[in-house]
Amino acid sequence: MILRLAARALWERRQRAGLALAALTVAAALATSLVGLYADIERKLRGQFRGYGANLVVAPAGDRRTLPVDWVVAAESYGPAAPWLYWVETVEGEPVVLAGVDFRRVEPLAGYWQVSGRRRPVAGECLAGERVAERFRLRVGSRIGSWQVAGIVSTGGAEDSQILLPIEQVARRAGLAGAASLIAARVDGSQAERARWELAARLPQAEVRLLRAVVESEAAVVLKIRGTLLLLTLLTLVITGLCVMNNFGAIVHQRRKEIGILKAIGGADRRIAALLGVEVGALAVAGSLAGFGLGWWITRWLGWEIFRQPAPPPLESLPLVLAVTLLVALAGTAAPLLRLRSIEPAVTLRGE
Amino acid sequence: MFVRLVRQSLARSPRRKLITVAAVALASAIATAVFAVLLDIGDRVSRELRSFGANLLVRPKAAALAVEIAGVDYRPVSDAEFIPETDVPKIKNTFWQHNITAFAPFLGAPVEVGGQRTTLEGTWFRRRYGAGPPTGVRELNPTWRVEGGWIEDLQPDSSARELLAGAALARRVGIRVGDRLKVLGQEFLVRGVLSTGGDEENQLLTRLETAQQLAGRSGQVARVQVGALIKPDDDFARKDPARMTPAEYDRWYCTPYLGSIAFQIQEQIPAAAARPIRRVAQNEGRILRQIRLLMMLVSAAAMVTAALMIWSAMATTVLERRSEIAVMKAVGAQNGIIGALFAVEAGLQGAAGGALGAVAGVLVARSVSLQVFQSALQLSPVLPAVVILAAVAAALAGSAAPMRSALRLEVAPVLKEAA
Numbered sequence: 001m002i003l004r005l006a007a008r009a010l011w012e013r014r015q016r017a018g019l020a021l022a023a024l025t026v027a028a029a030l031a032t033s034l035v036g037l038y039a040d041i042e043r044k045l046r047g048q049f050r051g052y053g054a055n056l057v058v059a060p061a062g063d064r065r066t067l068p069v070d071w072v073v074a075a076e077s078y079g080p081a082a083p084w085l086y087w088v089e090t091v092e093g094e095p096v097v098l099a100g101v102d103f104r105r106v107e108p109l110a111g112y113w114q115v116s117g118r119r120r121p122v123a124g125e126c127l128a129g130e131r132v133a134e135r136f137r138l139r140v141g142s143r144i145g146s147w148q149v150a151g152i153v154s155t156g157g158a159e160d161s162q163i164l165l166p167i168e169q170v171a172r173r174a175g176l177a178g179a180a181s182l183i184a185a186r187v188d189g190s191q192a193e194r195a196r197w198e199l200a201a202r203l204p205q206a207e208v209r210l211l212r213a214v215v216e217s218e219a220a221v222v223l224k225i226r227g228t229l230l231l232l233t234l235l236t237l238v239i240t241g242l243c244v245m246n247n248f249g250a251i252v253h254q255r256r257k258e259i260g261i262l263k264a265i266g267g268a269d270r271r272i273a274a275l276l277g278v279e280v281g282a283l284a285v286a287g288s289l290a291g292f293g294l295g296w297w298i299t300r301w302l303g304w305e306i307f308r309q310p311a312p313p314p315l316e317s318l319p320l321v322l323a324v325t326l327l328v329a330l331a332g333t334a335a336p337l338l339r340l341r342s343i344e345p346a347v348t349l350r351g352e
Numbered sequence: 353m354f355v356r357l358v359r360q361s362l363a364r365s366p367r368r369k370l371i372t373v374a375a376v377a378l379a380s381a382i383a384t385a386v387f388a389v390l391l392d393i394g395d396r397v398s399r400e401l402r403s404f405g406a407n408l409l410v411r412p413k414a415a416a417l418a419v420e421i422a423g424v425d426y427r428p429v430s431d432a433e434f435i436p437e438t439d440v441p442k443i444k445n446t447f448w449q450h451n452i453t454a455f456a457p458f459l460g461a462p463v464e465v466g467g468q469r470t471t472l473e474g475t476w477f478r479r480r481y482g483a484g485p486p487t488g489v490r491e492l493n494p495t496w497r498v499e500g501g502w503i504e505d506l507q508p509d510s511s512a513r514e515l516l517a518g519a520a521l522a523r524r525v526g527i528r529v530g531d532r533l534k535v536l537g538q539e540f541l542v543r544g545v546l547s548t549g550g551d552e553e554n555q556l557l558t559r560l561e562t563a564q565q566l567a568g569r570s571g572q573v574a575r576v577q578v579g580a581l582i583k584p585d586d587d588f589a590r591k592d593p594a595r596m597t598p599a600e601y602d603r604w605y606c607t608p609y610l611g612s613i614a615f616q617i618q619e620q621i622p623a624a625a626a627r628p629i630r631r632v633a634q635n636e637g638r639i640l641r642q643i644r645l646l647m648m649l650v651s652a653a654a655m656v657t658a659a660l661m662i663w664s665a666m667a668t669t670v671l672e673r674r675s676e677i678a679v680m681k682a683v684g685a686q687n688g689i690i691g692a693l694f695a696v697e698a699g700l701q702g703a704a705g706g707a708l709g710a711v712a713g714v715l716v717a718r719s720v721s722l723q724v725f726q727s728a729l730q731l732s733p734v735l736p737a738v739v740i741l742a743a744v745a746a747a748l749a750g751s752a753a754p755m756r757s758a759l760r761l762e763v764a765p766v767l768k769e770a771a
Contacts, residue, residue: 015754016671023664030657037650048642051635052404057549059422059520086421095419095427112634135417156409156629158551161418182422207520211549216495217403224400225643227724228393229650232386235716236654239378243661246375250668298653306646 006278016254017279020247021287027240028291028325029298034233035317036299041229044307045222046189053109054082054184055192055214058199061207066179069167072105074202078195080108081185085167087174091145092136099162100170100180109186113159116140117151125150127164189218244325245332248283252276252336256343264345273337280333281326288325292318354689358696368669369701375665376705377712379658380743384713384735386654389720390647392730397643398581398636402453403494406577407633408614410435410443410626415574423518423551425462425471434459434572437560439621441482443578446616451581451608454491457573459563463535465556466525472515472535472556474563480506489557492579493548500529500544503559510561513538516546520553536566578617578626582610584637610637659746662705666698666750670758677758678766687759694755695748702747706740713739 010017058075060067066085075081085100103120113119117140121127126147128138133152142149144163153159171177187195192215200208255276262272362369412433419427440457460471476488486506489496503514515535517527522545527533531542535556546552564570583589588600589609596604604612610633614626628634673694680690714731721729 016668019664019667019671023661026657026660030653033653034650045643048639049635051638053631062524088419088421088426094417096417097419097421097426112630114630131417155631156627156633157631158418158420160627161420207523209520209547209549209553212495212497212547213404213493213550215549217401220403221397221400221639221643224724225393225397225646228389228647228720231720231723232389232650232654235385235720236382236657239382240657240661242378243375243665246371247664247668250371250672254672302646302649305649306642 003278005275006282009275010279010282013251016251017283020244020251021283021290023247024244024284024287024325024329025291025294027237027244027328028288028321029294030240030291031237031324032292032295032317032321033298033302034229034236035321036295037302038226038229038233039317040303041226042190042222044303045225046218048307049189049214049218049222050108050186051111052214052218053112054186055189055211055218056185056187056196056199057209057211058183058185058203059207059209060181061205064205066176066181067183067206069171069178069180071203071206072102072180072183075183075185075199078187078191078199079185080105081183082106082109083167083180083183085170085174085176085179086162086181087170087176089173091163094135096132097158097162098170098173099159099164100167101164102167109184112155114154115151117149119151121147121150121164121166123166124148127151127153129160129162129164130154131160132163189215189222241324241328244328248280248329248332249336251280252333259343260345263343276333276337277330280329284326284329285322287329288322291325292321295321354692357693358700361693361697362700368672372665372669373701373705373708376662376702376743376747377708379661379665379746380706380709380739381712381716382654382709383658383742384710384739385716385720386651387735387739388714388717388729388731390651391732391735393647394640394644395581395730396725396727398640399453401636401639402579402581404632404636405493405495406455406579407582407610407629407636408578408580408617408626409629410576410578410617410621410624411574413623413625420471423471423554424469425460426469427462434569434574435576435621435624437564437571437573439624440573440576442620443576443617444482444484445620446613447606448580448608448613448616451613453579453581454487455576455578456487456489456492457560457576459560459567459569459573460555461536461563461567463556465521465527465533465535468521468525470518470521470555472558472563472566473552474558474560474567476560477503477505477557479508479560489577492577496546496548496552498544498546500542503543503557505559508561509559510565512559513562514541514543515556515558515562516544517542518553518555518557519545519547521555538566576624580610580613581608582613582633582637583608584641585609585611659742662702662743662746663750666701666747667754669698669701670694670751670754674758674761674766678761678763681759682763682767690759691755694751698747698751699744702744703740705747706743707736709743710736710739 058071069083072081072083082102082105087098088095089098124147126149128144128149130152136144138144138149140149140151153164171179192210196208196210259272412435415433437457443455444452456476458473458475460473463470463472478486478488478490480486490502498516503516527542529542529544533540533542546557564572589611593601593604610628617626618624677690718729
């Protein structure tokens with residue numbers, strides 16, 4: 001009975017109900033997408049900082065000159081890590097730094113390298129730093145020392161003045177089999193300090209350092225963007241909530257006359273309140289479901305547009321969004337509903 | 353007559369109208385706050401990202417290969433090339449002087465300390481030069497930490513013998529703050545121990561003029577690190593400037609791409625080559641682009657919501673006043689007049705709400721800016737005006753459609769329903 005009445009009442013006022021529904025849908029969509037974006041923003045932003053390469057360095061300590069290359073495995077449990085071995089050798093009459101690299105392992109740390117030619121030399125080949133290439137007038141395919149240049153690498157850093165070779169080759173030339181000068185690793189920025197202490201405890205004869213500039217700038221930017229997003233999200237949600245409340249309040253407020261009639265023909269306050277509550281509740285559920293669907297789609301689209309990563313479905317936020325939208329809609333109706341008792345049929349019907 | 357109609361209509365049922373104005377004001381407040389915070393987020397993030405350190409390295413064009421491992425030089429200083437120190441401040445003479453936030457010249461000399469081979473690097477820590485604010489490694493690398501104290505080198509002082517020891521070197525050799533250290537036959541005071549996580553930890557840092565004296569290279573520097581605020585590279589930035597049309601070339605020259613800043617530094621110091629430090633430059637550009645995009649999309653979402661909120665508030669108002677419209681029609685008012693009356697009312701409500709919202713939004717944006725970035729807001733005076741205009745437009749658009757349908761209604765049934 002109440003359901004039929006409510007459905008009928010909504011249909012009779014479909015224009016007004018439609019407006020309230022639209023406002024609620026938009027608000028719920030906004031809430032879903034902002035909450036979804038916020039929930040995932042730290043992971044996404046930190047992912048973007050991966051491009052900076054290593055943020056942790058393991059170097060020999062005390063009297064040691066080198067590290068066992070196997071220690072890279074310990075570092076690897078915190079993220080991509082690669083060993084480096086340096087050796088100075090006279091090449092074509094000039095001292096040059098040979099850098100031994102594990103090309104497979106270094107790949108995730110070397111996103112910013114610009115390489116013309118191939119990135120991974122095979123046996124008998126090397127990568128030449130940009131400045132080395134300039135100095136010896138090398139091009140891809142030319143020879144330096146006993147190697148053929150597979151690619152020319154430009155980083156703007158130390159690699160520009162080095163010849164990059166597979167690490168085993170450098171180790172053999174230097175007579176330092178199984179050794180590394182340092183191990184560079186990329187650990188999760190939010191766990192950097194922990195990774196540092198744990199590694200330092202596991203490798204007591206090594207010195208474990210965080211690259212301060214990388215770790216701290218990442219943290220500063222991520223926290224600030226997250227903070228801005230949080231404040232703006234809260235602000236937007238509170239304001240849209242107020243607007244929705246206002247909208248729902250208007251629905252009840254406009255129907256004082258009808259309520260007056262219902263009271264005049266003997267409707268109990270509680271029954272009338274239930275009728276209105278069902279109407280509002282139906283609108284709210286419909287609006288928040290529609291809004292959630294829309295918001296989910298927006299979140300996915302945003303995640304893809306900005307970060308080129310698919311966002312995980314924010315299903316866990318569905319109950320939250322539903323509950324909040326229902327609460328907002330009901331809060332909007334509550335105030336005029338409470339005033340039901342004060343509606344005097346005679347006064348209202350006279351049109352005052 | 354018309355003015356009186358509007359005035360009377362506005363005076364009637366003020367509560368309803370206030371609610372409408374409040375809805376418009378709330379929506380405009382979101383719009384203003386979001387826009388004000390997001391408009392300059394790029395600049396702010398750009399400044400934050402500068403704490404990564406230099407993104408340009410200026411070296412002599414003919415410099416020999418560096419034979420350096422983890423910050424330690426393995427080549428005698430004699431066969432290196434140099435830039436005159438007097439040329440260094442010219443970096444600030446470029447068109448993009450305001451984008452160059454900091455720079456620091458370096459001159460290294462190989463030394464031995466406690467049986468360890470290392471490099472004594474002379475640099476500017478925070479040096480006053482010319483008219484600009486002081487600059488040096490402290491400005492360039494705000495994440496560097498020093499235990500003890502920095503070397504205060506605002507003014508050159510060639511007789512001072514003090515240094516900072518890199519933390520890794522200090523641990524290895526056992527150097528502590530306040531120690532006396534013999535380097536190249538001179539006694540130095542260890543002012544502090546520097547930790548950066550990078551290769552500097554294997555070095556000794558001292559005043560530039562001290563290193564120049566000890567290396568016998570007075571007035572010369574080996575390289576300059578430069579930190580510049582840049583615009584992320586786009587497709588246009590990757591074009592070869594030599595093959596641009598004059599108009600394109602002007603545009604390229606007048607955009608703070610890293611490439612054009614490097615080019616202008618080379619114009620100022622012809623003997624030098626400026627190269628991007630890709631690790632910093634490349635990622636900086638990418639992250640900036642992404643954060644701008646993120647914020648633009650979020651603000652677009654907030655904007656659309658604000659517009660819809662205003663639209664729905666106005667539409668509700670018109671719907672409520674259908675019986676009023678019917679009465680006006682019944683007494684013979686023309687549709688044009690009624691439409692104009694409602695439009696003027698909607699416009700006024702939009703303007704009032706927009707103005708209130710703009711003020712509230714600016715206040716909110718200011719506090720967000722202080723909370724998150726600890727810096728004052730750079731606000732464009734155009735923004736509030738744009739917000740008010742947009743609020744008026746949204747209010748008019750919101751009342752237009754229900755207005756049209758209300759004017760089409762038959763008078764009698766509406767009046768009967770109202771009675």
